[in-house]
Amino acid sequence: MPSRSATSVASTTSTTSTTTSTTTTTTEPDPLASVHDPACVRLADEGGFDGIATADDNSTASLWIENGFGDPPPAGGLVDVCVDNGINDITGEPAPRHDEPTVEAALADDVRRQQQQLNELFAPFSTTPLAVDGISGPLTRQRLCAARAALGLDPSAADLQPGSGEHAALFAATELGAPTSTATESERWVLIDRTCQWMYVGAGSDLAFAFPTSTGSDGYETRTQDRASVFRYNPAVDNGGWHDSTEYPVGVDNPLNGNLYKPLYFDLGQAIHGANNVPPEPASKGCARLSVANQERLLEWLGLLDATEETWRKNEINLTVNVQGEFVHG
Numbered sequence: 001m002p003s004r005s006a007t008s009v010a011s012t013t014s015t016t017s018t019t020t021s022t023t024t025t026t027t028e029p030d031p032l033a034s035v036h037d038p039a040c041v042r043l044a045d046e047g048g049f050d051g052i053a054t055a056d057d058n059s060t061a062s063l064w065i066e067n068g069f070g071d072p073p074p075a076g077g078l079v080d081v082c083v084d085n086g087i088n089d090i091t092g093e094p095a096p097r098h099d100e101p102t103v104e105a106a107l108a109d110d111v112r113r114q115q116q117q118l119n120e121l122f123a124p125f126s127t128t129p130l131a132v133d134g135i136s137g138p139l140t141r142q143r144l145c146a147a148r149a150a151l152g153l154d155p156s157a158a159d160l161q162p163g164s165g166e167h168a169a170l171f172a173a174t175e176l177g178a179p180t181s182t183a184t185e186s187e188r189w190v191l192i193d194r195t196c197q198w199m200y201v202g203a204g205s206d207l208a209f210a211f212p213t214s215t216g217s218d219g220y221e222t223r224t225q226d227r228a229s230v231f232r233y234n235p236a237v238d239n240g241g242w243h244d245s246t247e248y249p250v251g252v253d254n255p256l257n258g259n260l261y262k263p264l265y266f267d268l269g270q271a272i273h274g275a276n277n278v279p280p281e282p283a284s285k286g287c288a289r290l291s292v293a294n295q296e297r298l299l300e301w302l303g304l305l306d307a308t309e310e311t312w313r314k315n316e317i318n319l320t321v322n323v324q325g326e327f328v329h330g
Contacts, residue, residue, distance in 0.1 A: 065162075130143055146196045183320065232317075
């Protein structure tokens with residue numbers, strides 16, 4: 001029987017499926033839509049009250065008072081900018097009007113908080129504490145300037161405005177560092193800031209002391225320095241530590257310097273020395289004054305306090321001096 005060859009054919013059917021993608025757009029709600037009076041409310045940015053105060057012709061202090069005496073709001077926070085209109089423009093609730101005694105009391109209380117914070121920040125550096133009295137006088141403003149410099153802010157002896165970025169930075173700080181300067185490139189250094197009338201002392205990047213000082217007055221300015229070596233120390237043991245440059249003149253002394261307690265010379269007759277009067281403004285004849293107690297602290301740190309003879313050996317003294325900044329008369 002003849003054989004039969006069977007051929008089998010397979011048929012394949014292909015099906016195509018189409019998928020449709022739908023994108024949903026979510027609209028963020030307007031944060032001002034639910035406030036009582038949108039015309040009187042602003043959204044804070046990273047600057048808190050600072051940018052808003054400028055735009056709305058207010059001060060940061062007035063916004064700070066209107067918004068409950070608290071910290072500046074975070075970015076996106078609500079700020080009532082209609083100051084002292086008797087209403088909370090965010091909630092619509094009545095708000096007390098702030099008469100002058102109320103404002104003065106709030107500002108004085110904030111100054112007390114500033115003074116307490118400054119005392120805590122400067123306590124590790126042998127700085128005499130401020131009186132916590134709520135009065136922003138010359139000593140408090142001098143200390144604010146010194147803190148600004150040590151916190152990396154622009155040095156200024158102006159009052160600290162509540163609600164400002166500087167205000168927030170001060171209260172957020174837990175410690176102070178050495179101000180920005182080439183001084184820290186030396187093993188042991190002194191940085192004299194004429195703006196703040198302040199003296200910082202340290203080793204490398206470490207801050208050891210922070211003292212009020214009084215630099216040279218008009219016509220007798222303390223000269224700018226960049227790591228000038230202290231070249232001479234005079235313990236003046238024959239006069240109880242007091243070198244009188246008018247009674248005992250020498251070639252490198254400025255005769256107008258007067259009595260200098262255990263001076264450390266860094267530029268001809270200009271020296272760091274102790275004095276019985278250290279006001280918070282320039283008053284010397286070119287030198288940088290410290291209180292007698294602070295001069296002794298500095299000398300003890302240098303290992304020179306018990307020296308009985310004058311020395312001109314820079315390596316033995318091992319201290320450089322920077323002088324920077326400009327004092328602004330109020």
